[in-house]
Each structure stands twice: as structure tokens, then as C-alpha cells.
Amino acid sequence: MPNLPEIDATAPDLTAIFRDLHAHPELGFEETRTAAIVAGKLRDWGFDEVHEGVAKTGVVGILRGRGMGNRRVGLRADMDALPIQEATGLDHASTTPGTMHACGHDGHTTMLLGAAQYLAASRNFDGTAVFIFQPAEEGLGGARGMIAEGLFDRFPVDEVYGLHNSPNGRPGTAALCRGAAMAGASFFDITVQGKGSHAAMPHQSRDALVIASALVGQLQTIVSRNLAPLDTCVLSVTQIHSGSAYNVVPQTATLAGTIRYFKPEVIEMAQTRMREICAGMAQAYGVEITVDLRNVFDVLMNDPALSDAWIEAARDVLGADAVLDGDEPATGSEDFADMLQIVPGAYGRVGHAGTMPLHNPGFVLDEAVLPVGASIYARLIERRLPVAA
Structure with a gap:
């Protein structure tokens, strides 16, 4: 199964969202504009609940499927930018001096929005999908802030998933490291x-x-x-x-x-x-x-069984041979690890064109990866909350 065709059809819209977010980056706990856009989109698409102001600027959306199941699966994306002066020369480059989306969080947010739009229209799952748009991933404690404000008490989930773009020059690929995946x-x-x-x-x-x-x-x-x-x-x-x-x-x-x-x-x-x-x-x-x-x-620990789930969803989208099961651990860090300390889940990487490293003033996220990430997010919900035949 390639990208979900319904998501591919929205690729121009996803690109427009991404470019708007990229042009207006916001630092951790200052993502007021980004959060307002996210919350507005979720409401426009008919989400059952939209909660704003979780850890200042976090957003949580609740979407119930067609079935009456009581299982709940979380999907998470980060929203914050970095204090870097952009040097890409893009037409949609940052309009905020000294601030740039140099890690692709604008892309992650867009991917999760793409999955949200598709799942809100189809509701082809049995249970509840919880969409977590997290502020302040870049060392400011956004995950811990959301957890401290009762994220998983207010919006409980049985498992939770995330992903990160990888500027490895290999579009159409994905990888996951089992166990201790990030430092x-x-x-x-x-x-x-x-x-x-x-x-x-x-x-x-x-x-x-x-x-x-x-x-x-x-x-x-x-x-x-x-x-x-x-x-x-x-x-x-x-x-x-x-x-x-x-x-x-x-x-x-x-x-x-x-x-x-x-x-x-x-x-x-x-x-x-x-x-x-x-x-x-x-x-x-x-x-x-x-x-x-x-x-x-914390050390990011991928759950063994739920690593299988992430890999299977990615293979649905990219093909079995394009997804590496057994990637090497990364010495970079990711505060999704704090969520995985409380709820089991998995976190992988999705490759895209371009090899300028993350956190570099010249980093450019390949827009072709947006429907890929959105499709993987969507397939995770459809696989983990299947509708009975």
C-alpha cells in the first residue's frame, strides 16, 4: 500500500500548511499562532473534542471512531522552532529574525494534521484516537510539562506513537531502533x-x-x-x-x-x-x-511489540524492503522519551531528500515526505484500532 490516496489528494493543502508554519516559527512555550492553527483545523474537521493550553501552548484533539471499542491510541507531534537565523533562501523562509524550523517540527505538525483530516473524514477505526501536539521539545521540557498537567490522566491512552524526519537523502524509507533508541x-x-x-x-x-x-x-x-x-x-x-x-x-x-x-x-x-x-x-x-x-x-525506549506495530504501519506505506527494522541508536535526544516512560509506544524515522543536517541554518525539509508521515500516522490508528469485519 503506498501513501493513502485520500492523503495524497490533500498534499497541496499539506504543503500550504507546512509553508505557512515554516514562515512563522515560534520557540518553545511560545507557539500561540501554531497552536491556534492546529486547534482551528481540528475543529473545522469535526473533532469530538479539542483542548488548548495544555502546558501553555499544547493542543490535544480527541477523535472517536465508528466502532464502540474502548481502546485509545495516541499520536504525537512537536511544534516548536529553534533560535537559529535561517539561511535557506526559500520563498517561505522564516519571517521571524533569529528563529527557524531547523528540525522539521513544522513538518511533524503538518503530518499529524494530515492524518487528523483523513481520519476525521473516514473514522475507519474502532476506539479513540488522541492527537497530541506538543510544545517545547527542544530542551525546554514540553513533554514533562504536558505530563505534569495531567496529559495521560485527562486523556488516557493505551499506547502512543511518534516519528521524526530524517534528512538522509533516502526518500521513501523509514527506520526504527528497538529498545534504547535515543540517548x-x-x-x-x-x-x-x-x-x-x-x-x-x-x-x-x-x-x-x-x-x-x-x-x-x-x-x-x-x-x-x-x-x-x-x-x-x-x-x-x-x-x-x-x-x-x-x-x-x-x-x-x-x-x-x-x-x-x-x-x-x-x-x-x-x-x-x-x-x-x-x-x-x-x-x-x-x-x-x-x-x-x-x-x-530520558533515554527513549521503544517497546518491542509496539515497535512491530510502527514498522508494520510504515511498511504499509513504503513497502517491506524500504523499512529498516534494527536501526542504530542515536546519541541525539528526544523528549517523547518522557511520554514513553509512562505509556508504551514506539518512535521511528522517515527518510527524505536532502542531507543538510538538522539544527543547521540551511536545513530544508523535503515536502514530499509530508503525505508519507501522515499516512504512517493514519495507518497506525487503523491497524491498532481495527474495525471488526
Whole structure:
């Protein structure tokens, strides 16, 4: 079965929705325009319930099928953009300076809307489909926010599914990794409080910039000299800020970054060693170093049986040979993992043309993938909530 023909017929409409969302990106918890468009479309298509303002800007739509079944299946898409200045040159490029859909969440939202329109017209399923449009996936805790506001208490589901675009240059393909599919992540902020001085008299200082620079190198030994070679961990210092003048030795310096992991014992080791290294450096240099570590993403765990369901739905659309069962884990993170901590489900990737990486100012989502993703979402509902013959 290729793309559902009813969804293929709406491809021009999906493209128009996508281009509008792309031209008007909104950062996490600020997706007011996007949420209003989503809620308006769901109401126009006759959804049974539409709930707005879940975790500020989240939207949940409830659609009941033709049968009287009591099973409930959730589908989720993210809506937020990134603080990146777009450099694609597209006619529908971002009109918001410094903000861009560089990860394809505008595409994910459009795909789920495509499935919503089709399923609202056909209602060819037995049970309830729950459509979750989530804000603030990009490290701001949108999934946790929705869960904290009772997402699965107010709108219970038996299983939940999601997908992500993959700019791998292989349109017409999809892939899923079973088990631990995407890394968990902690973010860290480190502050070095030294002693400033005139730059011509550095002996009077405790140079926070020099100490911070040394600390960057020391932190890299956590992975290279503490982690078993066959385990996986990524520790990246991504920010360093210090100083304000040519002739001043700075008194403070700050570092920030992220740790990615797949096992709880690995993140526990990495965080323990980070604190120990910072404490040792503070003593060695006679300064104060504070460390703030916080978990931001859980490890994304795909349920074995529901991985089968995701793969089968994708194969309905793309063909058996086009869907890889057994993709490699990704060291990127995804807060759909937090939903999967509560409700079993699965999350896969759908390939498309173009190889500019995600989170790049030149990233372009191939619009041909929109009806593909919409069809996979729709087939998940039809397969998991089949109408009795």
C-alpha cells in the first residue's frame, strides 16, 4: 500500500500548511499562532473534542471512531522552532529574525494534521484516537510539562506513537531502533569564581578564564579515561563565557554543555566525576567552582511489540524492503522519551531528500515526505484500532 490516496489528494493543502508554519516559527512555550492553527483545523474537521493550553501552548484533539471499542491510541507531534537565523533562501523562509524550523517540527505538525483530516473524514477505526501536539521539545521540557498537567490522566491512552524526519537523502524509507533508541541527556552549567586583577599584574589574580580553559580539557577525561570502551557517552562543553575588557583578568567564567548516555550507571559516573574534577580544580587553584547538573531527556525506549506495530504501519506505506527494522541508536535526544516512560509506544524515522543536517541554518525539509508521515500516522490508528469485519 503506498501513501493513502485520500492523503495524497490533500498534499497541496499539506504543503500550504507546512509553508505557512515554516514562515512563522515560534520557540518553545511560545507557539500561540501554531497552536491556534492546529486547534482551528481540528475543529473545522469535526473533532469530538479539542483542548488548548495544555502546558501553555499544547493542543490535544480527541477523535472517536465508528466502532464502540474502548481502546485509545495516541499520536504525537512537536511544534516548536529553534533560535537559529535561517539561511535557506526559500520563498517561505522564516519571517521571524533569529528563529527557524531547523528540525522539521513544522513538518511533524503538518503530518499529524494530515492524518487528523483523513481520519476525521473516514473514522475507519474502532476506539479513540488522541492527537497530541506538543510544545517545547527542544530542551525546554514540553513533554514533562504536558505530563505534569495531567496529559495521560485527562486523556488516557493505551499506547502512543511518534516519528521524526530524517534528512538522509533516502526518500521513501523509514527506520526504527528497538529498545534504547535515543540517548538520555543532562545539561550542565559550571561557574568559576576567581579573583580579578589588572591584566598587567596577573599574579594578583585567580584567573577564572585560565582555570575554565583547563577545566574544559579535564572534563574530556571523564569519557576517555573512566568509561568502558564498549559503553557510550558523549560529553560536550558547548559554551564558555568570560571577560569584558582587554586589560582586565576576569573574575568569573562560566561553562555549559551536555552529557548524552544510554545507561543510568554511565550518567551517574559522569556526573560524579564532573563534580569531583571541579572540586579538585577549585582546591588546586584556590577558587570556588559550582556545578549545576540537571536531567533534561530520558533515554527513549521503544517497546518491542509496539515497535512491530510502527514498522508494520510504515511498511504499509513504503513497502517491506524500504523499512529498516534494527536501526542504530542515536546519541541525539528526544523528549517523547518522557511520554514513553509512562505509556508504551514506539518512535521511528522517515527518510527524505536532502542531507543538510538538522539544527543547521540551511536545513530544508523535503515536502514530499509530508503525505508519507501522515499516512504512517493514519495507518497506525487503523491497524491498532481495527474495525471488526
